[in-house]
Amino acid sequence: MADKMATRQAYGNTLAVLGSKDENIVVLDADLSGSTMTKVFAKEFPERFFNIGIAEQNLYGIAAGMAISGKTVFASTFAMFAAGRAFEIIRNSIGYTGANVKICATHAGVTVGEDGGSHQAIEDIALMRSIPGMTVINPSDGVSAAKLIEEAAAIAGPVYVRLGRAAVPILYSEDSDFQIGKAITLREGSDFTVIAAGIMVNEALLAAETLSQQGLSIRVLDMHTIKPIDEEAILKAASETKGIVTAEEHTVIGGLGSAVAEVTAKGHPVPMEFIGIKDVFGQSGKPDELLKAYNLTAEDIVFAVGKLKR
């Protein structure tokens, strides 16, 4: 097993597997198949792959038409152009109709890196989870990405899957089970809880390890499904631990942190801290430099837990 893999790579590999099992699957891309990794499917099943060109609105309009005609459609581009540019097409032609389109958007967050702020989608989770009936998934590693994409293919209706560009550590063994809407408790703990999604899950595990050396018992939840969110796991964490830190590679406005706070505020208010991008745009840089610059590291999570402790 490779110790690192980009979630987009896992996506490409999974598509090829799904494509051989289910002839009803079609894949669409907007001139980024080499980056989104839909090229893996395109190579194996060229007759079921459609390049729509650099036209993301049309990508999702056509995806809706094919889904409404009975296909299971995977339609990919960068998160910026999917959730951002095509938002209203996704909202009206896919969301409003309940079309069976899997919007697998890659290159999300600041870890896009050198391309800079124009290409770093940090609002996509907020946008997508605001659409009624949209399932929103943000896998943390290659294994969970593959399994959750298989799960997404198996359910009817629209799903947004947020995938990353950068290779990230593998956190799960191949035999792990994943269920949409059910958080994974990666580490049990009784003092505080860190609820993370995507690449921040690994940072949360590193932070928990550091904090355990300081005598703190930290629970870590991989909240891979942001909608529908696992209310039970959140309320359990809220009642069994003294506070919650959320961690996401996304603006703190409207993303995972907001989704968790919506649950705790109503069901069991607890002190919270929010690790995420603080209402600013990204910039060019190496992924690691950017994660540091925007306070998206294990160290920042440790600091946030410290604030809750006070």
Add this chain to the structure above:
Amino acid sequence: MDYEGLREKAKDIRIDIIRAVYSAGSGHPGGSLSAADILAVLYFDEMKIDPKNPKMPGRDKFVLSKGHASPGIYAALAERGFFNRDDLVTFRKMGSMLQGHPDMVKVPGIEMSTGSLGQGISVAVGMALTNKLDKDPGRIYVLLGDGELQEGLVWEAFMSAAHYRLDNLTAVIDWNGLQIDGKNEDVMGVAPIDEKLKSFGWETLNIDGHDIEAIEVAFARAKACKNKPFAIIAKTIKGKGVSFMENDYSWHGKAPNGEQARKAIEELGGEW
């Protein structure tokens, strides 16, 4: 159905449009009336559809990309027997399946939810592409407004239809020349529509969109066209059939009052 029968159906559709918009107290009569003859030919002659089995495999599908002409398509569906004509008076009311803009989840015979302009043509391309892939004989028809051509997505969709050689797709452009704020040419010029479409790889035909025979001939030409999508550019009169609504853009999106509705229905040859 013969031409006379189709003209009668177009008349009935127009009367239904006025009734629906009047009872709702709002809606879009102008662009519904302009499309009534096209809808009559599609629903009573051209399309292979079954009101008793709206999801019939292999059927032809119609997408109303100019979704605000919902009174028009609801009238056509009701006249064709997809649902009861009495339902038309629930248009735009709480709890009605007849939403302000068509909702495919609610209404039998509506193939796509539309209203946000430009999206219907893109979705229709997806449907036509799927039928090609599946070797489904069903044809895809889509009706666009002329003002709708100002949406960039329309041209993305036109480009892709030609690229994938979708000769099972026919677009009709309801060229009534008017939009909410006035004349197309004053708001944002769209002409020449045929030359633009030709340069995008489409076959085109300009017709009088109120001439039943010309509409039929145009659909026959579209079916005979191979390897290219076909666009029928139908010159129409906004508000067609109601003297005080004709060519007056203020009737794009407002309902007649009781007196106006009575006059409109009488002019159309219906009973108030």
